Amino acid sequence: MENVLSYYPAGTLEDYGAQMGRVVHIGELELAVFHTSTGEMYALDNRSPHPKGGPLAEGIISGHFVYDPLYDWKIDLKEGQVQSPDHGQVRTYPVLVEDGTVKIGIPSESVHTGGSR
Amino acid sequence: MKADREKLVVIGNGMAGISTVEQILKLSGSYDITVFGSEPHPNYNRIMLSYVLDGSKTIEDIILNDLTWYEEHGIKLYTDTTVARIDSMAKQVITEDGASVPYDKVIIATGSNPLMLPVPGCDKQGVVGFRKIEDCSNMMEAAKRYGKAAVIGGGLLGLEAAKGLVSLGMDVTVVHLMEDLMERQLDHQAASMLKAELERQGIRFAMGKQTEELLGQERVEGLRFTDGTELSCDFVVMAAGIKPNIGVAKASGIAVHKGIIVDDYMRTSMHHVYAVGECTEHRGVCYGLVAPLFEQGNVLAKHVCGVHTQPYEGSVVSTKLKISGVDVFSAGEFIEGPAHTVIASQNDWKRTYKKILLRDGKITGAVLFGDVSEAAPLQKMVKEHTEMTDEIYGEVMGGGHCGSGGAARKVLSVESMAGEEIVCGCNGVTKQMIVDAITEQGLKTVDEIKASTGATRSCGGCKPVVEQILQYVLGDEFQTAAKQGICGCTSLSRDEIVAEIRAKGLKTTREVMHVLGWSQPEGCSKCRPALNYYLGMIDPAEHEDEKASRFVNERLHANIQKDGTYTVVPRMYGGVTTPEDLKRIADVSLKYDVKVVKVTGGQRLDLIGVKKEDLPKIWEELDMPSGYAYAKSLRTVKTCVGSQFCRFGTQDSMAMGALLERKFERLDFPAKFKMAVNGCPRNCAESCTKDIGIVGNDGGWEIFIGGNGGIKPRIADSFCKIKTDLELIDICSALIQFYRETGKYLERTSEWVERMGLETIRSAVLDNETQRKELIERVEFALLQVEDPWKKVLEQPGTRRMLYEQV
Numbered sequence: 001m002e003n004v005l006s007y008y009p010a011g012t013l014e015d016y017g018a019q020m021g022r023v024v025h026i027g028e029l030e031l032a033v034f035h036t037s038t039g040e041m042y043a044l045d046n047r048s049p050h051p052k053g054g055p056l057a058e059g060i061i062s063g064h065f066v067y068d069p070l071y072d073w074k075i076d077l078k079e080g081q082v083q084s085p086d087h088g089q090v091r092t093y094p095v096l097v098e099d100g101t102v103k104i105g106i107p108s109e110s111v112h113t114g115g116s117r
Numbered sequence: 118m119k120a121d122r123e124k125l126v127v128i129g130n131g132m133a134g135i136s137t138v139e140q141i142l143k144l145s146g147s148y149d150i151t152v153f154g155s156e157p158h159p160n161y162n163r164i165m166l167s168y169v170l171d172g173s174k175t176i177e178d179i180i181l182n183d184l185t186w187y188e189e190h191g192i193k194l195y196t197d198t199t200v201a202r203i204d205s206m207a208k209q210v211i212t213e214d215g216a217s218v219p220y221d222k223v224i225i226a227t228g229s230n231p232l233m234l235p236v237p238g239c240d241k242q243g244v245v246g247f248r249k250i251e252d253c254s255n256m257m258e259a260a261k262r263y264g265k266a267a268v269i270g271g272g273l274l275g276l277e278a279a280k281g282l283v284s285l286g287m288d289v290t291v292v293h294l295m296e297d298l299m300e301r302q303l304d305h306q307a308a309s310m311l312k313a314e315l316e317r318q319g320i321r322f323a324m325g326k327q328t329e330e331l332l333g334q335e336r337v338e339g340l341r342f343t344d345g346t347e348l349s350c351d352f353v354v355m356a357a358g359i360k361p362n363i364g365v366a367k368a369s370g371i372a373v374h375k376g377i378i379v380d381d382y383m384r385t386s387m388h389h390v391y392a393v394g395e396c397t398e399h400r401g402v403c404y405g406l407v408a409p410l411f412e413q414g415n416v417l418a419k420h421v422c423g424v425h426t427q428p429y430e431g432s433v434v435s436t437k438l439k440i441s442g443v444d445v446f447s448a449g450e451f452i453e454g455p456a457h458t459v460i461a462s463q464n465d466w467k468r469t470y471k472k473i474l475l476r477d478g479k480i481t482g483a484v485l486f487g488d489v490s491e492a493a494p495l496q497k498m499v500k501e502h503t504e505m506t507d508e509i510y511g512e513v514m515g516g517g518h519c520g521s522g523g524a525a526r527k528v529l530s531v532e533s534m535a536g537e538e539i540v541c542g543c544n545g546v547t548k549q550m551i552v553d554a555i556t557e558q559g560l561k562t563v564d565e566i567k568a569s570t571g572a573t574r575s576c577g578g579c580k581p582v583v584e585q586i587l588q589y590v591l592g593d594e595f596q597t598a599a600k601q602g603i604c605g606c607t608s609l610s611r612d613e614i615v616a617e618i619r620a621k622g623l624k625t626t627r628e629v630m631h632v633l634g635w636s637q638p639e640g641c642s643k644c645r646p647a648l649n650y651y652l653g654m655i656d657p658a659e660h661e662d663e664k665a666s667r668f669v670n671e672r673l674h675a676n677i678q679k680d681g682t683y684t685v686v687p688r689m690y691g692g693v694t695t696p697e698d699l700k701r702i703a704d705v706s707l708k709y710d711v712k713v714v715k716v717t718g719g720q721r722l723d724l725i726g727v728k729k730e731d732l733p734k735i736w737e738e739l740d741m742p743s744g745y746a747y748a749k750s751l752r753t754v755k756t757c758v759g760s761q762f763c764r765f766g767t768q769d770s771m772a773m774g775a776l777l778e779r780k781f782e783r784l785d786f787p788a789k790f791k792m793a794v795n796g797c798p799r800n801c802a803e804s805c806t807k808d809i810g811i812v813g814n815d816g817g818w819e820i821f822i823g824g825n826g827g828i829k830p831r832i833a834d835s836f837c838k839i840k841t842d843l844e845l846i847d848i849c850s851a852l853i854q855f856y857r858e859t860g861k862y863l864e865r866t867s868e869w870v871e872r873m874g875l876e877t878i879r880s881a882v883l884d885n886e887t888q889r890k891e892l893i894e895r896v897e898f899a900l901l902q903v904e905d906p907w908k909k910v911l912e913q914p915g916t917r918r919m920l921y922e923q924v
Contacts, residue, residue: 011924019639019665023729024924033924037627037639049185051177055681058669060642067642069669069677074641085571088185102924 005094005105012100016041021057021066026106031093032057033104034077036064041095042077043104049073049088056090122149123221125421126210128200128365130154132163133394133410134226135182136545140418142190147422151193151218153200153210158250159184162543164407167440169253170281176250181544202368205387222421225366225377225385225392229359229405234269238331244353247278259352260285267291267340267350269328271298273438275356276315280440282354283319290321290348292328292340294357302436302447306463307470307486314443314468323348359405361396376403381428383417393417399431406434411545415537427537433500437492446492449499450474450482457481460505462514473513479504493582497534531585540586541572541579548586555590563587565605603862604643606635611861615651624659626652626666642668647862650749653785654857657899664920670747673920674906675732678725682712685724685735686746688782691756691774691794692720698741705738717746719753719791733917736907743907745782749863751790754778755803759796759813766796768813773842774802777811780846781853783903784896787860787869790853805832808856808866809849818845822852822878823870831867834875837883851882851889854896 010024016035023046024031032046032055042064048054054070061067064077074083080090094105125141125148127134138150154160160182168174187194199213209217231246233239243263245255259266260282268279271293282289291298297308298315312322326346331353332339339349361376372378372386376398383391383399394410395403404410409432419426435448451474453459458475469487473480473495479502483495491513503509536549554560554569563583567573573580588595602608607630609617614633623629626648630640640648645666653660664672675683687702702722706714712726721744727735736743745752754777757763759770774794781792793802794811804810806826810833812819817840824833836852839845855878860869870878881888910917 015919015924017665017919020919022919022924051180051183052679054677054679058673058677060645060668061665062637062639062641062645070679072642085568085574087183087189089189 004108006108007096007103007105010043010102010104013041013097013102014100016102019061021059021061023055023057024104026104029106031104032066033095033102034061034066036061036077040064040077041097041102043093043095044075044077044080045091047090048075049082049090050086122147124148124219125150125222125224126218126220127152127224127226128203128210129224129226129228129394129396130156130160130194130196131226131228131394132160132181132407132545133228133396133414134224135160136411137224137226137393137414137418138192139182139545140414141422144418144422144424148222150191151195151220152187153195153198153212155197155199156249156251157197159187159194159196161250163248164543166247166250166253167277167281169250170256170278171284176253200365202365203371203387203390205369205390208389221389223390224417224421225371225390225396226394227362227365227396229361229395229403231355232358232360233355234328234357236328236330238333238337239355241331241333242336243333243351244331244337244355247274247354247356248359256282256352256354257285260287263351264288265290265350266352266354267348268354268356269340270356270358271295271322271324272301272356272358273299273436274359275354276311276320276438277440278354278356279320280315280318282352287352288321289319290323290350291315292323292326292342292348294325294327296325298322299436299438299445302451302484303445303486304452304472304484306461306472307445307447307484310468310470310486311438311443311445315440318440318442359395361398361403363396366392366396374398381416381430382420382426383413383429391417391421399429402431404432404434406436408432408539408542409434411539411542412537414545415539415547433496435492435496435499437489444485444487444489446483446485446489446495448483448492448496449480450476451484460510460514471514473505475505480509493579497538501533531582531589540582541570541574544571544574546570546572551583551586552590555587561587561591561594561608562602562605568605603647604641606630606637606640606644607633609633611647611651614648615655618651618655624652624656625661626663640666646671650785650787650862654899657902671749673729673732674743674747674910675727675729676747680726681729682726683729683732684746685711685727685732685739686717686721686744687739687741688744688778689721689753690778691754691771693756693771693775694721701739701741705735708738709735717753719746720755721746721753730922733907733910733921737911742782742905749786749788749790750784751778751781751786751792753791755791755793755807757795757797757799757801759794763796765799766813767815768794768796768818770794770796770802770813773811773813773845777846777849780900781849783905784853784857784899786853786857788863788865790866792849806830807833809852811845811849816840818842820845820848820852823866823875825865825867827865829867831871834870836875836879847889847893848882850896851892852878854892854899855881857896857899858892 008026019037021032021034024033030046031043034042046055046057048068050071058069059066066075073086080092082088096103130152162179162181165179201211201213203210209219211217231248245252266282266287266289268275268291271291279289279291297305298312327343328340329343330341331337337353339347341347363373363377366373366377377392377396379392379397379399383393385392393413412432413429416426416429438445461472463470472484474482480498534548538548540548550570560566572583629648646668649663649666669677709731711724715723717723754774756770756774760766791807792809793804793807795802795804796813804812804821806824810821810824819838820836821833822836825831
């Protein structure tokens with residue numbers, strides 16, 4: 001299947017505190033969007049790959065890693081890779097910042113916006 | 118995927134098959150792997166099923182390899198799929214539904230099945246084995262609907278099943294053919310002590326009984342024994358033993374006896390087909406425990422990857438019973454014969470028993486009951502038939518040897534351990550894997566080894582051995598390595614960090630990590646909150662609290678729940694509320710559709726299941742102060758009714774409790790902090806389990822410190838007696854500040870008191886009046902800086918939007 005990305009606006013850079021995460025909804029997707037201390041932005045599914053799940057947005061951020069707030073799994077924000085000794089991967093989405101506006105790239109087939117059904 | 122990779126098919130998705138696959142993956146990438154499992158689950162830790170049954174672990178907790186693991190390693194997994202046979206002519210594995218998969222090599226790891234006694238009625242409803250997750254679910258379901266269970270079999274599995282059913286509330290009788298429990302692992306003495314202990318825990322026993330028939334219509338209603346007696350029950354667990362699952366091998370024409378016959382490299386009689394684990398029979402022995410399957414898997418993995426390996430020559434098995442509060446261990450020979458020299462000691466008061474058997478002066482067997490701290494070294498000595506010496510005797514029998522000599526010997530025994538020997542039985546980690554992790558990755562602590570290899574991760578029983586390996590590999594470095602480092606990011610201790618912050622005037626966590634050379638520049642979830650606390654404790658006025666270094670609960674001022682919702686606990690000073698406040702709590706709970714209103718252990722109300730974005734609205738409408746139920750801070754001051762109403766009351770505990778709670782609330786502590794005030798020595802508010810417990814008497818108060826009712830319970834120590842309310846408040850102030858200034862982050866007072874010593878604390882707080890005054894001044898200064906966090910959020914729309922609302 002073609003992997004066409006559509007970029008959706010998700011607020012401005014000022015909406016994101018440094019070393020913090022926030023929840024963003026795009027269609028039916030719930031994303032955790034993180035702003036690192038060096039100014040990079042990352043977007044991931046807001047769901048821990050831990051068997052018990054739970055959100056990621058409220059974790060403690062260190063460099064380009066987040067420590068999941070419920071089970072303390074260390075997850076790389078770049079690829080969504082869970083660090084050893086735990087296993088798993090969170091889906092990630094590209095983020096663009098244009099003129100201060102944050103935009104998140106979502107593959108077309110994974111978004112069902114409210115009106116489309 | 119490369120076309121030239123050899124195809125490896127693994128029949129069986131349990132611990133034996135998958136641990137072998139893990140070994141193979143470590144050694145070689147040359148196999149294209151397919152795994153078939155009859156159960157619908159990924160690989161789980163079968164030996165922990167009894168924990169699932171007694172409720173201390175969930176099914177998710179015992180999953181060893183989740184589905185992502187299979188994906189990441191490119192393994193094709195067919196769950197719910199049973200293999201029928203192997204066609205060696207076509208080189209294909211055929212499933213029961215007729216599908217076929219080609220192979221170059223096959224590993225059979227089909228494990229074993231519970232032995233269902235072939236007596237009339239064994240096919241009735243309500244009769245199960247204890248082997249799979251499904252059996253566990255059946256047993257948990259049965260416990261909800263039925264009251265009386267019989268477990269047939271008083272071995273390891275039967276006793277674990279029985280204990281599980283007792284914790285689920287059933288009336289359980291264990292039926293055993295022999296006169297002794299676990300007669301294949303224990304001698305008569307240990308078995309009787311075990312039986313007595315389990316009876317205390319609520320299990321009944323019917324010993325020396327052979328089941329002749331299962332009674333009842335559709336569903337089982339009872340058992341009849343060969344002596345004519347009957348036992349009524351509405352649920353039966355068959356745990357009389359296991360038999361190797363040899364179906365596939367038999368149908369494929371592979372040589373079988375009791376199990377699938379394998380040689381010293383785990384080869385079956387069919388070319389290119391191997392077997393591992395409980396389904397095998399090696400040199401006439403079928404094993405039913407976990408350690409041999411790891412040992413077999415190691416040899417097999419090396420063999421199929423073309424790595425040189427010693428042949429598998431059989432295992433010395435040892436047993437540990439997984440029932441909380443019952444420690445039993447046995448290894449090697451356990452019943453004495455004429456050729457044995459017996460060393461035994463029995464202590465009926467401590468309920469411990471220890472027996473070691475020697476043959477020609479060499480250790481060949483051991484049984485421990487009650488105290489199994491020597492299990493690991495004994496297991497090794499039994500395996501190696503170590504010669505008994507005075508030194509070993511002193512060590513294992515607790516003779517008068519000094520500690521250092523013993524420690525040195527332990528290190529020696531680790532040194533002589535073979536690299537392939539399994540150290541962590543739950544996760545199949547060998548000594549060599551640990552040594553490699555230490556030398557190649559420069560690891561210095563057990564925690565780092567746990568993170569890298571998984572050793573000590575599940576039951577933790579192997580921690581002492583891992584420590585010894587660490588000590589052996591690091592040598593002199595170990596001493597320094599062991600005592601330091603508040604986390605993996607630094608080698609500095611709490612005291613060193615606090616001293617550096619003071620000396621260098623460091624202001625932010627970032628500065629601390631940079632100046633003190635953190636290995637991870639922005640720290641981790643362990644050190645960042647700790648540093649933020651130390652900075653605030655040292656300079657309460659200037660330190661700017663770092664939200665990004667606070668754990669979610671303290672950042673959002675609410676407790677996160679597993680589904681991502683939160684809880685709200687407003688203050689009820691001293692556990693006293695008013696009808697007006699209750700009405701407001703009720704109204705708000707209804708309006709925001711709070712899922713549960715729970716009365717907490719700290720005498721207040723918890724509104725559970727609140728959405729993050731609703732938190733500020735609820736706080737606003739409650740208009741009550743935060744109860745800090747989420748914080749490393751003063752939680753509650755529990756009180757009894759006291760002299761205002763109680764006929765026994767000698768002091769006004771409600772008023773004093775409320776006063777102390779108002780005074781010390783909102784202050785950051787190293788860990789959560791709980792207090793209690795009682796109006797008389799009847800101690801209805803349970804001072805003995807609080808960080809500071811206060812008991813009123815006719816002439817004043819008595820203060821207790823260091824109590825804890827949680828994970829490591831500890832009864833509080835009596836600290837001092839005083840006469841006036843003012844003295845009481847002063848001493849509490851000084852105590853609290855001394856703890857704040859000397860406690861390690863997350864260290865409760867129960868640990869702090871033991872580390873510092875009661876006398877050190879007394880001399881700082883009681884004996885030295887100047888020091889007490891200074892401590893009081895500093896805590897008063899810190900208290901000037903605090904404010905209610907809920908109000909603060911409501912006053913700052915920016916913070917509110919950033920922390921609580923979606924973008």
